Amino acid sequence: MRKQKSKAWFWTKLTVLFLIVALILATAVSVILSLGPQKASEIPLEQAQSVLDKALTDVLKSDREGLFTLREKTVVTVESLEYGEQSDIVFRCSYATVDSYSAIMGDVNSLFQFSTQKPNGMQMTSTEIRLNIDKAIAERFRAASPLSGKIDITFYEVDGVLQPYFDETVVNTCFGGILRVQTEVNELKTLVIDGKEVSIENKANIRRGLMECVDLSVATLERPDNSHPLVRWWNDFSDEFVRNFGDGYWRYLSDGLLTTLAITFFSLIIGVVLGVVVAIVRCTYDKIGKLKIADGICRFYLTVIRGTPVMVQLLIIYFVMLLPLGVDKFIAAVICFGINSGAYVAEIIRGGIMAVDDGQMEAGRSLGFNYVQTMWYIVIPQAFKAVLPALANEFITLLKETSVAAYIGVADLTRGGEIIRGKTFSAFMPLLAVALIYLVMVLGLSYLVKLLERRLHKSDRG
């Protein structure tokens, strides 16, 4: 009665606990989702224009010398709006600006004269180029012919604020093709300035200098990733995943898994056979005093195997005993783990045999079975059933223990993970994958053992 009540209590508590956890999870998910992007609200055209103007003012800082302001020469007018699929808005604009390309190209000689004629002969830095440009070509900007056309500028709503996304086209056109200078300069391998040949080594510097000229560096040149944090995390995750397991790298794990399973399977067979034999020998000696010498050998075997680490056994068996004979690593691992697990299996089964009632042996003998027959038909099956959970634990331990085989270079599952780690320099995924695979196998094995136990316990019902 009392027992039933406590059982009911247990389920009640479990249910309540489950509900609480579910509630917390639901809350967490809804909070996370509410953090996600919201569709930009409808914006009137005038407001859009002011947003654009502010964005461009932010980007187009006037030069330090105050000789000219690019903004004054650049007018971008919003003509229509279009909502994108994410929380982006496309401003369809017309623009009118200076032809800064021709302005700069017209004074290209002075540009590079400055940049290569630093008094101390040092390489010019981009900052200096910028300063030089400002001084040298300010006037040319003022006089430059106008350019006009149509462009689309994409704004993203990030944290409730519209932020512009300037791609190459936008920057080139909107700001007078200023960046196209770089494109053109790239094609010049050498420049002749004042009769001297000047090589252009660092083109990136020139480009950066020009960008800094108008403080473009503060603009968002990369498409802002305003996707959902979960989506972003997923993207990072899948990128990592592909990097670690794509391109056939997963074969290291699958091949390793097969090797691990093969080692476990064969060592299991050796271990069980060895374990049963040793257990029978020891029980026989304990019960009827026969097989004294065999019992001594078994004791020695158990002491040595259970008294030393499996890693050391593996190293000795492979490098000391089997390598000189030219035996394969895989075989060596199977032999080592078989011998090792045999010792543990023996003690488990011995416990099981000792736990079987003596009456069973007597009943078997009284029917005319000899000792071995009685052991085999009557005692061992019962002992096996009694120790099945312990044996299952031993097998699970064995499966995990085979990871040590990587030490002598067997390409098992663990080694597969290590190989990937060595190739991608990424520890997280390969090692976690290895752990996960072991875990799944252990759970699977536990489940199978449970099924087997249920089958064996059929005779206990009643």
Place this chain on the structure above:
Amino acid sequence: MIEVKNLVKSFGKNGEIKVLRGINETIEKGEKVVIIGPSGSGKSTFLRCLNLLEEPTDGAIYFHGEEITDPKCNVNKVRQKLGMVFQHFNLFPHKTILENITIAPVKLKLQTKEEAEENAKRLLARVGLLDKADAYPSQLSGGQKQRIAIVRALAMNPEVILFDEPTSALDPEMVGEVLDLMKQLAADGMTMVVVTHEMGFAKEVGTRVLFMDEGVIMEQNTPAEFFAAPKTERAREFLSKVL
């Protein structure tokens, strides 16, 4: 059929605990020998020595004139003819009832599987437990288990069946069904050696009563005479306590 000569059995490292102190006895075919006596008198040990579950310390046991205590004797062969029923049944819990009965004849290649099963079913029908053929021992009551244990012994077609307190572990209401079966066996002419505390059974079925105490057979007689007029003081004392 069974001849016991100066049987001695002692336990302990140096044999300091003497359980049997020289027993001479002959059991003929068809006899129903009932062994009674107080606890620790050595009755069970004596019975177990008969099929060598206990190895005698000294003395000799002959079965059909062959010395089974001789190390060269094939004990397993002899045991096939010496059935035994235990106090605690000792059925094989991992086998079904049918398997419990057939395993020995089949594995020892005395009968084919079909013969053994047919035989087992015939015996099960006889004891009224045919419907339990596919059950496991744990699903049976004590009385049913003991009847199955007897059937298991019978399935080997033994010449003698040794009963080691077959009803001592049973609930009182189940004693009857087991004793009834044993009476049937007796009526069929089976040679039986029974260690028991069931005096009624001894009186009714036994052809001879052995009274044991302190490792020797103190007294033996027909049940009628033994229970009516025990000769020794020890037997009188024992009977006065159990009757």
